Amino acid sequence: MIRFYSPGIEQTGTLPEDESTHCCRVLRMREGDEIETVDGEGHVYRCVITNAHPKHAGVEVLERTDQPQNWRGRLTLAVAPTKNADRMEWLVEKAVEMGVNEIVLLRCEHSERRKMNTDRLERIAVSAMKQSLKARLPKVAGPVDYKDFIKEHADTREFRCFGYCSPEVERRDFGQCCTKDSDVVVMIGPEGDFSPAEVETAIKAGFLPVTFGTSRLRTETAALYATAAFHVINNM
Amino acid sequence: MIRFYSPGIEQTGTLPEDESTHCCRVLRMREGDEIETVDGEGHVYRCVITNAHPKHAGVEVLERTDQPQNWRGRLTLAVAPTKNADRMEWLVEKAVEMGVNEIVLLRCEHSERRKMNTDRLERIAVSAMKQSLKARLPKVAGPVDYKDFIKEHADTREFRCFGYCSPEVERRDFGQCCTKDSDVVVMIGPEGDFSPAEVETAIKAGFLPVTFGTSRLRTETAALYATAAFHVINNM
Numbered sequence: 001m002i003r004f005y006s007p008g009i010e011q012t013g014t015l016p017e018d019e020s021t022h023c024c025r026v027l028r029m030r031e032g033d034e035i036e037t038v039d040g041e042g043h044v045y046r047c048v049i050t051n052a053h054p055k056h057a058g059v060e061v062l063e064r065t066d067q068p069q070n071w072r073g074r075l076t077l078a079v080a081p082t083k084n085a086d087r088m089e090w091l092v093e094k095a096v097e098m099g100v101n102e103i104v105l106l107r108c109e110h111s112e113r114r115k116m117n118t119d120r121l122e123r124i125a126v127s128a129m130k131q132s133l134k135a136r137l138p139k140v141a142g143p144v145d146y147k148d149f150i151k152e153h154a155d156t157r158e159f160r161c162f163g164y165c166s167p168e169v170e171r172r173d174f175g176q177c178c179t180k181d182s183d184v185v186v187m188i189g190p191e192g193d194f195s196p197a198e199v200e201t202a203i204k205a206g207f208l209p210v211t212f213g214t215s216r217l218r219t220e221t222a223a224l225y226a227t228a229a230f231h232v233i234n235n236m
Numbered sequence: 237m238i239r240f241y242s243p244g245i246e247q248t249g250t251l252p253e254d255e256s257t258h259c260c261r262v263l264r265m266r267e268g269d270e271i272e273t274v275d276g277e278g279h280v281y282r283c284v285i286t287n288a289h290p291k292h293a294g295v296e297v298l299e300r301t302d303q304p305q306n307w308r309g310r311l312t313l314a315v316a317p318t319k320n321a322d323r324m325e326w327l328v329e330k331a332v333e334m335g336v337n338e339i340v341l342l343r344c345e346h347s348e349r350r351k352m353n354t355d356r357l358e359r360i361a362v363s364a365m366k367q368s369l370k371a372r373l374p375k376v377a378g379p380v381d382y383k384d385f386i387k388e389h390a391d392t393r394e395f396r397c398f399g400y401c402s403p404e405v406e407r408r409d410f411g412q413c414c415t416k417d418s419d420v421v422v423m424i425g426p427e428g429d430f431s432p433a434e435v436e437t438a439i440k441a442g443f444l445p446v447t448f449g450t451s452r453l454r455t456e457t458a459a460l461y462a463t464a465a466f467h468v469i470n471n472m
Contacts, residue, residue: 090326094457097454098457173471175472213334215369225464229465233468235412
Protein backbone atom coordinates (compact mmCIF):
# COMPACT_ATOMS: atom_id res chain seq x y z
CA MET A 1 0.00 0.00 0.00
CA ILE A 2 1.25 3.52 -0.78
CA ARG A 3 2.35 5.53 2.22
CA PHE A 4 1.70 9.24 2.71
CA TYR A 5 3.05 11.69 5.25
CA SER A 6 0.36 13.31 7.38
CA PRO A 7 1.54 15.10 10.51
CA GLY A 8 -1.36 15.77 12.88
CA ILE A 9 -3.86 13.80 10.79
CA GLU A 10 -6.02 12.95 13.81
CA GLN A 11 -6.65 16.65 14.36
CA THR A 12 -6.83 17.88 10.76
CA GLY A 13 -8.36 14.96 8.86
CA THR A 14 -6.56 16.18 5.73
CA LEU A 15 -3.33 15.40 3.91
CA PRO A 16 -0.75 18.19 3.43
CA GLU A 17 -0.88 19.94 0.05
CA ASP A 18 1.97 18.08 -1.69
CA GLU A 19 0.74 14.71 -0.43
CA SER A 20 -2.82 15.57 -1.54
CA THR A 21 -1.52 16.37 -5.02
CA HIS A 22 0.47 13.17 -5.16
CA CYS A 23 -2.48 11.12 -3.95
CA CYS A 24 -5.37 12.64 -5.88
CA ARG A 25 -3.75 14.13 -8.99
CA VAL A 26 -0.69 11.97 -9.69
CA LEU A 27 -2.01 8.62 -8.44
CA ARG A 28 -5.66 9.52 -9.25
CA MET A 29 -7.01 8.04 -6.04
CA ARG A 30 -10.69 8.58 -5.40
CA GLU A 31 -13.23 8.78 -2.53
CA GLY A 32 -13.49 5.37 -0.90
CA ASP A 33 -9.90 4.33 -1.71
CA GLU A 34 -7.81 3.21 1.23
CA ILE A 35 -4.37 4.64 1.95
CA GLU A 36 -1.77 4.35 4.68
CA THR A 37 -0.25 7.41 6.29
CA VAL A 38 2.46 8.05 8.90
CA ASP A 39 2.74 11.11 11.11
CA GLY A 40 6.50 11.10 11.62
CA GLU A 41 6.03 10.43 15.33
CA GLY A 42 5.70 6.68 15.23
CA HIS A 43 2.05 6.26 14.24
CA VAL A 44 0.75 4.50 11.16
CA TYR A 45 -2.83 5.18 10.06
CA ARG A 46 -5.07 3.19 7.79
CA CYS A 47 -7.39 5.76 6.21
CA VAL A 48 -10.12 6.04 3.64
CA ILE A 49 -10.32 9.04 1.30
CA THR A 50 -13.49 11.05 1.95
CA ASN A 51 -12.70 14.02 -0.31
CA ALA A 52 -10.29 13.48 -3.22
CA HIS A 53 -9.24 17.15 -3.36
CA PRO A 54 -5.88 17.66 -5.12
CA LYS A 55 -4.77 20.30 -2.60
CA HIS A 56 -6.36 19.27 0.69
CA ALA A 57 -7.54 15.70 0.49
CA GLY A 58 -9.91 14.71 3.29
CA VAL A 59 -9.45 11.34 4.96
CA GLU A 60 -11.07 9.38 7.75
CA VAL A 61 -8.81 7.39 10.04
CA LEU A 62 -9.96 3.76 10.23
CA GLU A 63 -7.17 2.41 12.40
CA ARG A 64 -4.07 3.66 14.18
CA THR A 65 -1.04 1.44 14.87
CA ASP A 66 1.98 2.43 16.94
CA GLN A 67 5.25 1.41 15.31
CA PRO A 68 7.72 0.06 17.88
CA GLN A 69 11.10 1.84 18.08
CA ASN A 70 13.11 0.67 15.08
CA TRP A 71 16.35 0.44 17.13
CA ARG A 72 17.57 0.98 20.66
CA GLY A 73 19.72 3.97 21.56
CA ARG A 74 19.75 7.27 19.70
CA LEU A 75 22.05 8.30 16.87
CA THR A 76 22.80 12.00 16.37
CA LEU A 77 24.91 12.86 13.33
CA ALA A 78 26.43 16.34 13.44
CA VAL A 79 27.94 17.05 10.05
CA ALA A 80 29.56 20.08 8.48
CA PRO A 81 27.73 20.59 5.16
CA THR A 82 29.83 19.74 2.12
CA LYS A 83 30.63 22.35 -0.54
CA ASN A 84 28.53 20.35 -2.99
CA ALA A 85 24.91 20.34 -1.73
CA ASP A 86 24.09 17.09 -3.59
CA ARG A 87 26.41 15.20 -1.29
CA MET A 88 24.46 16.34 1.78
CA GLU A 89 21.14 15.48 0.16
CA TRP A 90 22.45 12.06 -0.62
CA LEU A 91 23.68 11.65 2.95
CA VAL A 92 20.29 12.61 4.42
CA GLU A 93 18.50 10.12 2.18
CA LYS A 94 20.85 7.26 3.02
CA ALA A 95 21.17 8.01 6.75
CA VAL A 96 17.37 8.15 7.12
CA GLU A 97 17.02 4.88 5.20
CA MET A 98 19.56 3.12 7.43
CA GLY A 99 18.23 4.88 10.50
CA VAL A 100 19.24 8.06 12.34
CA ASN A 101 17.47 10.07 15.06
CA GLU A 102 18.78 13.54 14.30
CA ILE A 103 21.01 15.21 11.73
CA VAL A 104 22.55 18.50 12.83
CA LEU A 105 24.36 20.73 10.34
CA LEU A 106 27.55 22.09 11.89
CA ARG A 107 29.23 25.39 11.14
CA CYS A 108 32.99 24.90 11.59
CA GLU A 109 36.11 26.99 11.20
CA HIS A 110 37.01 25.38 7.86
CA SER A 111 33.42 25.11 6.55
CA GLU A 112 33.18 26.27 2.96
CA ARG A 113 29.40 26.11 3.06
CA ARG A 114 27.83 28.00 5.97
CA LYS A 115 24.20 27.93 4.81
CA MET A 116 22.02 25.08 3.68
CA ASN A 117 18.40 24.73 2.57
CA THR A 118 17.08 22.58 5.40
CA ASP A 119 13.54 22.58 3.92
CA ARG A 120 14.86 20.59 1.01
CA LEU A 121 16.73 18.23 3.30
CA GLU A 122 13.54 17.74 5.34
CA ARG A 123 11.58 16.80 2.22
CA ILE A 124 14.27 14.25 1.36
CA ALA A 125 14.06 12.91 4.92
CA VAL A 126 10.26 12.53 4.63
CA SER A 127 10.61 10.66 1.38
CA ALA A 128 13.34 8.33 2.74
CA MET A 129 11.25 7.69 5.87
CA LYS A 130 8.31 6.57 3.74
CA GLN A 131 10.51 4.56 1.36
CA SER A 132 12.13 2.63 4.22
CA LEU A 133 8.74 2.00 5.92
CA LYS A 134 9.47 4.05 9.02
CA ALA A 135 6.90 6.08 10.90
CA ARG A 136 9.35 8.39 12.70
CA LEU A 137 10.83 11.42 11.00
CA PRO A 138 14.39 12.28 12.03
CA LYS A 139 14.96 15.93 12.86
CA VAL A 140 17.18 17.95 10.51
CA ALA A 141 18.55 20.90 12.49
CA GLY A 142 20.98 23.77 12.05
CA PRO A 143 23.28 25.03 10.80
CA VAL A 144 24.53 25.60 14.35
CA ASP A 145 27.92 26.85 15.46
CA TYR A 146 30.33 24.11 16.39
CA LYS A 147 30.91 25.56 19.87
CA ASP A 148 27.19 25.75 20.61
CA PHE A 149 26.74 22.14 19.59
CA ILE A 150 29.63 21.06 21.83
CA LYS A 151 28.21 23.04 24.78
CA GLU A 152 24.82 21.41 24.33
CA HIS A 153 26.42 17.97 24.52
CA ALA A 154 29.03 18.62 27.19
CA ASP A 155 28.82 16.31 30.21
CA THR A 156 26.04 14.13 28.83
CA ARG A 157 26.02 10.37 29.24
CA GLU A 158 26.02 9.91 25.46
CA PHE A 159 28.91 8.23 23.66
CA ARG A 160 30.33 11.34 22.04
CA CYS A 161 33.00 11.26 19.36
CA PHE A 162 34.33 13.05 16.31
CA GLY A 163 36.03 11.78 13.18
CA TYR A 164 39.51 13.15 12.66
CA CYS A 165 41.91 12.49 9.80
CA SER A 166 45.28 13.52 11.19
CA PRO A 167 47.28 10.76 12.91
CA GLU A 168 48.88 13.44 15.12
CA VAL A 169 45.99 12.93 17.53
CA GLU A 170 45.59 9.47 19.05
CA ARG A 171 42.34 7.97 17.78
CA ARG A 172 40.42 4.73 18.16
CA ASP A 173 38.30 2.98 15.58
CA PHE A 174 34.63 3.91 15.98
CA GLY A 175 33.55 0.25 15.74
CA GLN A 176 35.90 -0.68 18.58
CA CYS A 177 34.69 1.87 21.08
CA CYS A 178 30.98 2.42 20.32
CA THR A 179 28.89 0.03 22.39
CA LYS A 180 25.51 -1.56 21.78
CA ASP A 181 22.30 0.27 22.76
CA SER A 182 24.14 3.54 23.51
CA ASP A 183 23.01 7.05 22.73
CA VAL A 184 25.64 8.10 20.23
CA VAL A 185 26.72 11.53 18.99
CA VAL A 186 29.14 11.64 16.06
CA MET A 187 30.64 14.86 14.70
CA ILE A 188 32.07 14.91 11.18
CA GLY A 189 34.08 17.92 10.01
CA PRO A 190 34.13 19.75 6.68
CA GLU A 191 36.40 19.03 3.70
CA GLY A 192 39.31 20.80 5.46
CA ASP A 193 38.65 18.80 8.67
CA PHE A 194 38.29 20.27 12.16
CA SER A 195 40.83 22.94 13.13
CA PRO A 196 43.37 22.14 15.88
CA ALA A 197 41.46 24.52 18.18
CA GLU A 198 38.20 22.68 17.47
CA VAL A 199 39.88 19.35 18.18
CA GLU A 200 41.08 20.69 21.53
CA THR A 201 37.61 22.02 22.43
CA ALA A 202 36.00 18.71 21.57
CA ILE A 203 38.47 16.63 23.56
CA LYS A 204 38.11 18.94 26.58
CA ALA A 205 34.32 18.50 26.40
CA GLY A 206 34.71 14.72 26.49
CA PHE A 207 34.42 13.89 22.79
CA LEU A 208 36.62 10.99 21.68
CA PRO A 209 38.65 11.29 18.44
CA VAL A 210 37.84 8.32 16.19
CA THR A 211 38.56 6.82 12.78
CA PHE A 212 36.10 5.03 10.51
CA GLY A 213 37.96 2.04 9.13
CA THR A 214 41.33 2.39 7.43
CA SER A 215 40.41 4.55 4.41
CA ARG A 216 40.39 8.31 4.06
CA LEU A 217 36.68 9.06 3.58
CA ARG A 218 34.89 12.11 2.32
CA THR A 219 32.69 13.97 4.84
CA GLU A 220 29.42 12.38 3.72
CA THR A 221 30.97 8.90 3.42
CA ALA A 222 32.36 9.09 6.95
CA ALA A 223 28.92 10.11 8.25
CA LEU A 224 27.28 7.20 6.47
CA TYR A 225 29.93 4.75 7.64
CA ALA A 226 29.20 5.84 11.24
CA THR A 227 25.46 5.34 10.66
CA ALA A 228 25.96 1.83 9.28
CA ALA A 229 28.43 0.98 12.07
CA PHE A 230 25.91 2.11 14.73
CA HIS A 231 23.37 -0.37 13.34
CA VAL A 232 25.87 -3.20 12.80
CA ILE A 233 26.89 -2.90 16.46
CA ASN A 234 23.29 -2.63 17.68
CA ASN A 235 22.26 -5.73 15.72
CA MET A 236 25.11 -7.91 16.95
CA MET B 237 50.68 15.82 -3.33
CA ILE B 238 48.28 15.26 -6.23
CA ARG B 239 47.82 11.66 -7.25
CA PHE B 240 47.47 10.41 -10.81
CA TYR B 241 46.48 7.03 -12.20
CA SER B 242 49.14 5.43 -14.35
CA PRO B 243 48.70 1.73 -15.08
CA GLY B 244 51.94 0.21 -16.41
CA ILE B 245 53.97 3.38 -15.83
CA GLU B 246 57.22 1.45 -15.38
CA GLN B 247 56.88 0.14 -18.92
CA THR B 248 55.40 3.18 -20.68
CA GLY B 249 56.92 6.13 -18.82
CA THR B 250 53.83 8.16 -19.76
CA LEU B 251 50.54 9.12 -18.14
CA PRO B 252 47.26 8.09 -19.83
CA GLU B 253 45.64 10.78 -21.98
CA ASP B 254 43.04 12.06 -19.50
CA GLU B 255 45.57 12.14 -16.68
CA SER B 256 48.07 13.95 -18.93
CA THR B 257 45.44 16.57 -19.71
CA HIS B 258 44.56 16.99 -16.06
CA CYS B 259 48.20 17.26 -15.08
CA CYS B 260 49.63 19.46 -17.80
CA ARG B 261 46.66 21.46 -19.04
CA VAL B 262 44.32 21.80 -16.04
CA LEU B 263 46.91 21.91 -13.27
CA ARG B 264 49.58 23.44 -15.55
CA MET B 265 52.37 21.28 -14.20
CA ARG B 266 55.72 21.61 -15.94
CA GLU B 267 58.92 19.66 -16.63
CA GLY B 268 60.76 19.12 -13.36
CA ASP B 269 57.58 19.11 -11.21
CA GLU B 270 57.13 16.09 -8.96
CA ILE B 271 53.92 14.07 -8.93
CA GLU B 272 52.68 10.90 -7.29
CA THR B 273 51.03 8.15 -9.31
CA VAL B 274 49.38 4.82 -8.53
CA ASP B 275 49.03 1.89 -10.90
CA GLY B 276 45.88 0.34 -9.44
CA GLU B 277 47.83 -2.76 -8.45
CA GLY B 278 49.18 -1.59 -5.14
CA HIS B 279 52.18 0.49 -6.23
CA VAL B 280 52.75 4.17 -5.54
CA TYR B 281 55.31 6.02 -7.63
CA ARG B 282 57.08 9.29 -6.97
CA CYS B 283 57.80 10.73 -10.40
CA VAL B 284 59.21 13.81 -12.06
CA ILE B 285 57.67 15.20 -15.24
CA THR B 286 60.10 14.99 -18.14
CA ASN B 287 57.73 16.07 -20.91
CA ALA B 288 54.69 18.21 -19.98
CA HIS B 289 52.66 17.05 -22.98
CA PRO B 290 48.89 17.57 -22.50
CA LYS B 291 48.04 14.22 -24.13
CA HIS B 292 50.93 11.93 -23.27
CA ALA B 293 52.95 13.40 -20.45
CA GLY B 294 56.34 11.76 -19.99
CA VAL B 295 57.53 11.00 -16.48
CA GLU B 296 60.56 9.42 -14.86
CA VAL B 297 59.96 7.18 -11.85
CA LEU B 298 62.11 8.31 -8.90
CA GLU B 299 60.81 5.85 -6.32
CA ARG B 300 58.33 3.00 -6.08
CA THR B 301 56.56 2.07 -2.85
CA ASP B 302 54.34 -0.97 -2.33
CA GLN B 303 51.17 -0.13 -0.43
CA PRO B 304 50.31 -2.83 2.10
CA GLN B 305 46.86 -4.46 1.72
CA ASN B 306 44.33 -1.97 3.08
CA TRP B 307 42.30 -4.74 4.77
CA ARG B 308 42.32 -8.49 5.27
CA GLY B 309 39.89 -10.73 3.42
CA ARG B 310 38.24 -9.89 0.11
CA LEU B 311 34.87 -8.23 -0.42
CA THR B 312 32.95 -8.97 -3.62
CA LEU B 313 29.72 -7.03 -4.09
CA ALA B 314 27.41 -8.48 -6.73
CA VAL B 315 24.63 -5.98 -7.34
CA ALA B 316 21.74 -5.83 -9.77
CA PRO B 317 22.02 -2.37 -11.40
CA THR B 318 19.31 0.05 -10.31
CA LYS B 319 16.89 1.57 -12.83
CA ASN B 320 18.43 4.95 -12.11
CA ALA B 321 22.09 4.84 -13.22
CA ASP B 322 23.09 7.66 -10.82
CA ARG B 323 22.43 5.36 -7.88
CA MET B 324 24.93 2.80 -9.18
CA GLU B 325 27.51 5.48 -9.85
CA TRP B 326 27.07 6.73 -6.34
CA LEU B 327 27.41 3.20 -4.99
CA VAL B 328 30.65 2.58 -6.88
CA GLU B 329 32.13 5.83 -5.57
CA LYS B 330 31.20 5.12 -1.96
CA ALA B 331 32.05 1.41 -1.98
CA VAL B 332 35.51 2.13 -3.44
CA GLU B 333 36.07 4.85 -0.84
CA MET B 334 35.14 2.54 2.04
CA GLY B 335 36.93 -0.37 0.39
CA VAL B 336 35.79 -3.19 -1.89
CA ASN B 337 37.74 -5.71 -3.99
CA GLU B 338 35.31 -6.31 -6.80
CA ILE B 339 31.92 -5.04 -7.92
CA VAL B 340 30.00 -7.37 -10.22
CA LEU B 341 26.85 -6.19 -11.99
CA LEU B 342 24.20 -8.91 -11.84
CA ARG B 343 21.46 -9.61 -14.38
CA CYS B 344 18.45 -10.96 -12.48
CA GLU B 345 14.93 -12.07 -13.34
CA HIS B 346 13.40 -8.83 -12.02
CA SER B 347 16.17 -6.52 -13.29
CA GLU B 348 14.74 -3.46 -14.99
CA ARG B 349 18.20 -2.41 -16.19
CA ARG B 350 20.08 -5.11 -18.05
CA LYS B 351 22.89 -2.98 -19.50
CA MET B 352 25.24 -0.55 -17.83
CA ASN B 353 28.13 1.60 -19.00
CA THR B 354 30.96 -0.03 -17.07
CA ASP B 355 33.55 2.35 -18.58
CA ARG B 356 31.90 5.19 -16.72
CA LEU B 357 31.76 3.15 -13.51
CA GLU B 358 35.47 2.34 -13.91
CA ARG B 359 36.34 6.03 -14.24
CA ILE B 360 34.40 6.71 -11.04
CA ALA B 361 36.26 3.85 -9.34
CA VAL B 362 39.62 5.32 -10.42
CA SER B 363 38.67 8.70 -9.06
CA ALA B 364 37.43 7.28 -5.73
CA MET B 365 40.59 5.16 -5.43
CA LYS B 366 42.77 8.27 -5.79
CA GLN B 367 40.55 10.34 -3.49
CA SER B 368 40.71 7.76 -0.72
CA LEU B 369 44.50 7.34 -1.11
CA LYS B 370 44.39 3.75 -2.26
CA ALA B 371 46.74 2.21 -4.79
CA ARG B 372 44.55 -0.75 -5.74
CA LEU B 373 41.74 -0.41 -8.25
CA PRO B 374 38.72 -2.62 -7.58
CA LYS B 375 37.46 -4.51 -10.61
CA VAL B 376 34.06 -3.52 -12.01
CA ALA B 377 32.71 -6.52 -13.94
CA GLY B 378 29.57 -7.58 -15.73
CA PRO B 379 26.72 -7.44 -16.26
CA VAL B 380 26.75 -11.22 -15.81
CA ASP B 381 23.79 -13.55 -15.55
CA TYR B 382 22.77 -14.40 -12.01
CA LYS B 383 23.12 -18.15 -12.61
CA ASP B 384 26.62 -17.79 -14.03
CA PHE B 385 27.70 -15.76 -11.02
CA ILE B 386 26.27 -18.37 -8.64
CA LYS B 387 28.02 -21.19 -10.54
CA GLU B 388 31.33 -19.37 -10.34
CA HIS B 389 30.98 -19.09 -6.57
CA ALA B 390 29.45 -22.49 -5.82
CA ASP B 391 31.41 -24.57 -3.32
CA THR B 392 34.00 -21.92 -2.54
CA ARG B 393 35.26 -21.29 0.98
CA GLU B 394 34.02 -17.71 0.85
CA PHE B 395 31.30 -16.45 3.17
CA ARG B 396 28.54 -16.20 0.58
CA CYS B 397 25.23 -14.50 1.23
CA PHE B 398 22.43 -12.55 -0.39
CA GLY B 399 20.15 -9.83 0.94
CA TYR B 400 16.48 -10.74 0.84
CA CYS B 401 13.50 -8.63 1.90
CA SER B 402 10.74 -11.17 2.40
CA PRO B 403 10.39 -12.61 5.91
CA GLU B 404 9.01 -15.82 4.37
CA VAL B 405 12.59 -17.04 4.14
CA GLU B 406 14.52 -17.42 7.40
CA ARG B 407 17.33 -14.89 7.40
CA ARG B 408 20.12 -13.82 9.74
CA ASP B 409 21.57 -10.37 10.20
CA PHE B 410 24.70 -9.91 8.07
CA GLY B 411 26.62 -8.41 11.00
CA GLN B 412 25.86 -11.44 13.14
CA CYS B 413 27.09 -14.07 10.73
CA CYS B 414 29.93 -12.45 8.76
CA THR B 415 33.23 -13.10 10.51
CA LYS B 416 36.47 -11.15 10.66
CA ASP B 417 39.11 -11.59 7.95
CA SER B 418 36.81 -13.68 5.72
CA ASP B 419 36.52 -13.58 1.96
CA VAL B 420 32.97 -12.31 1.58
CA VAL B 421 30.56 -12.40 -1.37
CA VAL B 422 27.33 -10.42 -1.03
CA MET B 423 24.57 -10.48 -3.64
CA ILE B 424 22.01 -7.67 -3.70
CA GLY B 425 18.93 -7.97 -5.90
CA PRO B 426 17.15 -5.42 -8.08
CA GLU B 427 14.26 -3.14 -7.03
CA GLY B 428 11.82 -6.08 -7.35
CA ASP B 429 14.15 -8.30 -5.27
CA PHE B 430 15.30 -11.81 -6.22
CA SER B 431 12.63 -14.13 -7.60
CA PRO B 432 11.62 -17.20 -5.53
CA ALA B 433 13.47 -19.40 -8.08
CA GLU B 434 16.62 -17.30 -7.68
CA VAL B 435 16.36 -17.56 -3.89
CA GLU B 436 16.15 -21.35 -4.18
CA THR B 437 19.15 -21.50 -6.54
CA ALA B 438 21.21 -19.34 -4.20
CA ILE B 439 20.37 -21.36 -1.10
CA LYS B 440 21.12 -24.65 -2.90
CA ALA B 441 24.53 -23.29 -3.90
CA GLY B 442 25.30 -22.46 -0.27
CA PHE B 443 24.45 -18.76 -0.18
CA LEU B 444 22.94 -17.62 3.13
CA PRO B 445 19.89 -15.29 3.12
CA VAL B 446 20.66 -12.21 5.22
CA THR B 447 19.21 -8.88 6.34
CA PHE B 448 21.07 -5.60 6.77
CA GLY B 449 19.80 -4.10 9.98
CA THR B 450 16.10 -3.59 10.64
CA SER B 451 15.19 -1.13 7.85
CA ARG B 452 13.99 -1.79 4.35
CA LEU B 453 16.88 -0.48 2.23
CA ARG B 454 17.12 0.39 -1.43
CA THR B 455 19.44 -1.77 -3.55
CA GLU B 456 22.37 0.63 -3.44
CA THR B 457 21.91 1.38 0.27
CA ALA B 458 21.92 -2.33 1.14
CA ALA B 459 25.13 -2.79 -0.85
CA LEU B 460 26.77 0.10 0.96
CA TYR B 461 25.56 -1.10 4.35
CA ALA B 462 27.20 -4.47 3.61
CA THR B 463 30.44 -2.73 2.64
CA ALA B 464 30.52 -0.68 5.84
CA ALA B 465 29.60 -3.74 7.93
CA PHE B 466 32.47 -5.75 6.37
CA HIS B 467 34.93 -3.07 7.52
CA VAL B 468 33.34 -2.56 10.94
CA ILE B 469 33.69 -6.29 11.58
CA ASN B 470 37.25 -6.44 10.22
CA ASN B 471 38.34 -3.52 12.38
CA MET B 472 36.91 -4.91 15.61
